[in-house]
Each structure stands twice: as structure tokens, then as C-alpha cells.
Amino acid sequence: MKEYRINWVLLLGLLAPFLSQSAAASERVGNFALLDHKGAYHQLRKYGDSKAVVLISAASSCVENIDQLAKYRLLRTTWEQQGITFLGIDSAAEDELHQVRLMDELYNFDLPIMLDSSQLVAESLGISKAGEIVVLEPNRQQVLYRGGLDIDPVRARPELDIEARPGTTMLADTLAAVVAGELDNLDGTITADVQGCQLTFPAREQHARQVPDYATEVAPILAEKCVSCHIEGGIAPFAMDSHMMVQGWSPMMKEVIMTKRMPPAQVDPSINHFTNARYMEPNQLQTLIHWINAGAPRGVSEVDPLTRVNPPESVWQLGEPDYIVEVPGFTVPATGVLDYENVTINLPFAQDQWVKSVQHLPGDRRVLHHLLSFIVPADYDEEIIEGENDSYREFLEGYAPGKDEAVTYPEQSGVFVPKGSAVQISLHYTTFGKETVDSTRLGLYFAREEPKFQYSTYSLSHGGRNLVIPPGTSEHRMSASHVFEDEIMLHGLRPHMHYRGKHMRFSVIYPNGTRADIINVPDYNFAWQPTYRLTEPMLLPAGSRVMVEGAFDNSQYNLGNPDPDATVHGGAQSWDEMFIGYFSYHKTAAQ
Numbered sequence: 001m002k003e004y005r006i007n008w009v010l011l012l013g014l015l016a017p018f019l020s021q022s023a024a025a026s027e028r029v030g031n032f033a034l035l036d037h038k039g040a041y042h043q044l045r046k047y048g049d050s051k052a053v054v055l056i057s058a059a060s061s062c063v064e065n066i067d068q069l070a071k072y073r074l075l076r077t078t079w080e081q082q083g084i085t086f087l088g089i090d091s092a093a094e095d096e097l098h099q100v101r102l103m104d105e106l107y108n109f110d111l112p113i114m115l116d117s118s119q120l121v122a123e124s125l126g127i128s129k130a131g132e133i134v135v136l137e138p139n140r141q142q143v144l145y146r147g148g149l150d151i152d153p154v155r156a157r158p159e160l161d162i163e164a165r166p167g168t169t170m171l172a173d174t175l176a177a178v179v180a181g182e183l184d185n186l187d188g189t190i191t192a193d194v195q196g197c198q199l200t201f202p203a204r205e206q207h208a209r210q211v212p213d214y215a216t217e218v219a220p221i222l223a224e225k226c227v228s229c230h231i232e233g234g235i236a237p238f239a240m241d242s243h244m245m246v247q248g249w250s251p252m253m254k255e256v257i258m259t260k261r262m263p264p265a266q267v268d269p270s271i272n273h274f275t276n277a278r279y280m281e282p283n284q285l286q287t288l289i290h291w292i293n294a295g296a297p298r299g300v301s302e303v304d305p306l307t308r309v310n311p312p313e314s315v316w317q318l319g320e321p322d323y324i325v326e327v328p329g330f331t332v333p334a335t336g337v338l339d340y341e342n343v344t345i346n347l348p349f350a351q352d353q354w355v356k357s358v359q360h361l362p363g364d365r366r367v368l369h370h371l372l373s374f375i376v377p378a379d380y381d382e383e384i385i386e387g388e389n390d391s392y393r394e395f396l397e398g399y400a401p402g403k404d405e406a407v408t409y410p411e412q413s414g415v416f417v418p419k420g421s422a423v424q425i426s427l428h429y430t431t432f433g434k435e436t437v438d439s440t441r442l443g444l445y446f447a448r449e450e451p452k453f454q455y456s457t458y459s460l461s462h463g464g465r466n467l468v469i470p471p472g473t474s475e476h477r478m479s480a481s482h483v484f485e486d487e488i489m490l491h492g493l494r495p496h497m498h499y500r501g502k503h504m505r506f507s508v509i510y511p512n513g514t515r516a517d518i519i520n521v522p523d524y525n526f527a528w529q530p531t532y533r534l535t536e537p538m539l540l541p542a543g544s545r546v547m548v549e550g551a552f553d554n555s556q557y558n559l560g561n562p563d564p565d566a567t568v569h570g571g572a573q574s575w576d577e578m579f580i581g582y583f584s585y586h587k588t589a590a591q
């Protein structure tokens with residue numbers, strides 16, 4: 001037996017130079033992102049500064065997890081200071097957010113516990129039990145180790161024939177090698193047994209028996225969640241207008257879905273509900289990803305539903321507006337990155353007006369990424385900088401691709417337009433390879449009689465020009481708060497930061513001292529900043545204090561960062577920063 005093995009070792013030694021590349025390759029995994037039980041966003045690639053990311057798989061019903069808590073803590077305190085990041089991940093099919101929160105409350109995991117409700121991350125990492133530990137290299141996206149917490153090295157890898165060293169484990173050996181910078185010496189993904197609680201993967205099993213059908217299961221999800229932008233003449237870089245097209249893009253689609261980059265403007269689904277946040281349900285994610293994993297097959301149906309979707313028409317949905325603001329034609333070049341384009345257009349009204357509804361009609365949907373419109377004093381020609389101009393200004397509406405319907409302000413409310421006003425529009429264009437001219441229009445519909453309530457937007461800002469973000473920091477936190485003296489009905493929220501914006505959360509402290517979350521935008525993206533509209537408006541009693549809390553990422557791991565080496569100051573240009581939370585509301589007592 002012994003001789004036999006020595007022969008093998010000799011043979012391997014001779015072949016090593018030829019074998020090493022394939023032999024040493026650890027399993028690779030795709031990038032992924034999940035929210036944790038407190039609503040924070042975690043993306044593997046953004047942990048590029050960590051030497052390794054250790055995931056601890058947990059489930060609320062798994063006693064094994066609870067028994068090991070002290071060891072998890074020991075593991076973490078031992079390795080965290082050496083540049084290793086620890087995260088929990090709950091992939092149990094039956095676990096819901098409140099169970100995960102309760103588990104943490106009762107046992108204090110001391111870790112962010114990521115919610116893998118669709119189980120897709122567990123599937124991609126090969127996790128099969130709660131209690132399992134996975135060690136990932138975040139830049140190369142490799143699995144270095146998958147197994148239990150305390151594994152006797154002899155048992156785990158008998159072929160190594162090394163003597164058991166008391167107090168060491170395969171896991172600790174892996175981490176030690178990572179910290180010592182000896183990654184290249186790790187020969188492939190190390191796997192070890194796990195004492196844990198078996199997870200079940202009902203959706204994976206179902207989809208393995210029967211791959212999701214393109215025409216009846218996949219296409220309807222794409223039509224609902226993606227096609228409004230991914231359509232001929234739309235803003236997105238390709239149209240999902242046939243099976244062929246979707247199949248060709250499917251690897252890329254998998255990546256953007258797994259990192260929550262698409263659909264854009266997703267918010268934390270556990271806090272309130274917003275009419276224009278693009279939620280993805282776990283079963284929708286499973287259907288899309290399992291279908292893509294199976295090769296994105298066409299299925300048997302004769303009809304391809306995506307060939308039958310018509311591009312949106314530019315129509316005034318509420319009939320001809322009372323007044324149409326014509327934005328002067330803007331030439332969008334074929335290529336390049338454009339900064340915001342601000343235009344001010346004076347309104348000729350002879351008297352004060354109240355606007356009841358508005359609609360933006362984009363001139364060229366391929367280039368108009370989004371816009372924001374405001375009522376400002378006539379001839380106002382600067383970008384609005386909060387707190388620096390005391391004349392009347394009011395947020396009117398925004399436009400974002402795929403959501404360009406007319407907007408009517410809440411019942412009995414309207415936006416006030418004093419005589420001598422102008423509309424200021426801030427437009428953001430993207431290029432698509434051909435020069436074009438965009439001529440966007442804004443339709444205003446007036447209230448027939450003076451509304452009882454003035455619809456208004458409060459901008460809660462922190463500093464402005466005195467904001468300073470050091471270079472390279474990945475979590476530069478800020479907060480601001482404001483007390484509404486009157487009772488208000490809250491309808492819309494919009495976080496606003498620039499390229500370094502990372503996340504922002506709005507909450508309220510009621511006069512009785514209780515606190516409630518309003519919205520959480522966990523992965524802020526400068527390119528997508530809609531006013532999120534509450535499905536159920538919130539009534540805030542007089543004396544409620546609203547808070548915005550958020551952070552900037554001025555590190556290289558923020559891919560939108562124009563210069564991670566710069567100290568960033570507050571200011572109106574997009575390479576400067578801002579920290580503003582917008583609250584759209586009306587008072588509930590007549591004015």
C-alpha cells in the first residue's frame with residue numbers, strides 16, 4: 001500500500017509541471033449579491049479588499065448552528081483582524097425574514113445574515129447544509145474551502161497521510177494559507193464533511209424534473225420586468241424581442257440578476273411597498289436562473305411571446321394637456337459620457353396656477369435616461385442647490401424609462417405654480433453609437449379648482465458644500481433629520497447622492513418615541529434615482545422626526561467612482577457629492 005502511494009507521488013511529481021494548472025484550479029463561482037437581515041447589501045466583488053470571505057450557512061431551525069455559535073465567534077475573532085470577512089447566509093427554503101431576525105435576536109450571531117430566499121446563491125456555491133462553511137476568494141471568485149467547522153485533517157483528506165495536529169483544522173489551514181499569501185499553493189477547492197442540517201431545494205428539484213418553459217413561464221417574467229426598457233427603440237443596449245436574442249444574452253442576464261443590478265431601482269422588499277420599485281420574487285429569480293442554467297431552451301410552444309410586444313407609443317394619456325412645455329432639441333452625440341443638461345423654460349401664465357397632473361414624453365427613448373423637473377422662478381439658470389436660494393422652488397416630477405405614464409398628485413392636492421415661474425428640467429442622456437436629437441415635452445394639466453392641499457417636496461440635506469469624503473473609504477456615513485411641525489401625508493421618497501452614493505435609508509421617529517422604517521435603498525445607483533411612490537401613503541403626526549441615514553463609497557470597489565484617490569467635497573457637479581433625502585407630501589390640514 002505504502003509503496004503504491006509513493007509511486008503515485010513520484011508520478012505526480014514528474015507530471016506536476018504539466019498538471020499544476022488544472023490540478024490547482026479551485027472551483028469558480030459567479031459574482032452575487034444579497035441583502036442581509038438588516039437590509040444591508042453585500043456583493044462578493046465589493047469585498048475585494050478582504051483576503052477571503054467566509055460564509056457560514058445558517059437556518060432558523062438548525063440546532064447545530066446554535067451549538068456552534070461560540071466557535072463561530074472564536075473563528076471570527078481569530079481571523080477578522082487578519083483581513084478576512086465573515087458573513088452568515090440563510091438559504092433554508094422555509095425561512096422567512098422574521099425568523100432570521102428572531103434567530104439573531106435570541107442567539108446573537110454577531111454577523112450580517114444574508115437572506116438567500118431564492119436559494120440561488122447556495123446552489124451556485126454548492127452549499128447543501130446549514131452549518132456548512134464556505135471560504136471564497138473575492139477577486140478571483142474561487143471557492144477555497146467548503147465543509148464543516150472542526151474537521152480532523154486526517155479524516156477529511158486521508159490521501160494526504162499527514163499526522164493529526166491537535167487544534168488545527170482544514171478550515172484553519174486554509175485561512176492560514178490565505179493570510180500568508182499562499183493561495184497558489186492550495187491545490188483546488190478543499191472539501192470536508194459537514195455535521196449540519198440538510199437543506200432542501202424544492203425549486204431546483206422541480207426545475208430539474210421539468211425545465212421552466214420559455215413561452216409560458218420565462219417570457220412573461222421578462223415581459224413584465226425587463227422589456228419596458230429592453231425593447232426596440234428603448235434605453236437598454238439590447239432588445240429582448242425574441243428567444244434567440246434572450247438566449248444569446250442569457251449568461252450576461254444571469255450575472256446582472258444574481259448581483260441585483262437588473263432590473264434597476266430595486267429597494268429592500270421588507271420595508272413598505274412602492275408602486276415603481278422593481279421587485280423580483282424568489283420564484284421569478286429561480287425560474288429565470290434555472291432556465292438559463294439549463295441552456296435557455298426554446299421549449300415546444302409555437303408562439304414566441306416576446307416577438308409580439310409592441311414598443312410604447314408616445315401619447316398623452318390624459319388627453320391634450322392644458323399646457324405643453326417644449327424642451328429645446330438637444331443633440332446627443334454618438335458616443336461619450338454626458339453630464340446633466342439643465343434647461344430653464346419660462347412659463348407664460350398670467351396668474352397663479354395649480355398643477356394636478358403631469359406627463360413627460362421623451363423625444364428619443366434610446367438616449368433619455370431620466371430627467372427631473374422643478375418649478376423655479378423665471379429665468380433661473382443655476383442648478384438647484386438646497387439651502388442656497390430662498391425663492392419658491394418645487395419638485396414637479398421625474399421621468400425614468402419604462403415608467404413614463406402620466407402622474408396625478410394625490411386627491412385634493414396639487415403643485416402650486418406662482419405667476420412668474422419657469423420649469424427647470426435636469427436631463428440625463430446616454431449615448432448609443434449614433435447621433436440623435438432629443439426633443440422631450442412636458443404636459444401640464446391644471447386643477448379645475450384650487451386644491452385643498454399643496455403637494456410639496458421637502459429636501460432634507462446634510463451640509464452641501466461642507467461635505468468631505470476621504471479617498472479610498474468604502475463606508476463614509478452621514479445622516480440628517482428634520483421635524484415636520486404639522487401632520488403630513490407622505491407619498492414619495494427619493495434619495496439623492498452622486499457617483500459615490502452607496503446606500504440610504506429613510507425612517508421616522510413618531511412623537512411617542514417609536515420608530516418606523518420608510519424606505520431602504522441598499523445599493524444606491526446614481527444612474528437610477530426615481531421618486532419611489534408609497535403604495536399606501538404614510539400619515540406622520542405633527543412633531544414626527546424624519547431621518548435619512550446613508551453612506552458613500554469612495555473606494556475602487558465602487559465601479560461608478562470617477563477617482564478613488566480624490567478627496568470629495570460637496571457641490572453641484574456630479575463629481576462633487578450631495579446627500580439629500582426628498583420627501584414628497586401634503587399637509588393634512590387645509591392651508
Ligand code: HEC
Nearest residue numbers: 225226229230235236237249252253256262263264401402
Ligand atoms: C428601467 C429600465 C430597465 C429595465 C426594467 C431592465 N433593464 Fe437591463 N439595462 C437597462 C439599461 C439602461 C442598461 C445599460 C447599462 C446599465 O444601465 O447598467 C441595461 C443593461 C442590461 C444588461 C447588459 C449589462 C452589460 O453590462 O452590458 C443586461 C444583461 C440586462 N440589462 C438585463 C436585464 C434583465 C434580465 C432585466 C429584467 C429582469 C432588465 N435588464 C431590466 C435598462 C433596464
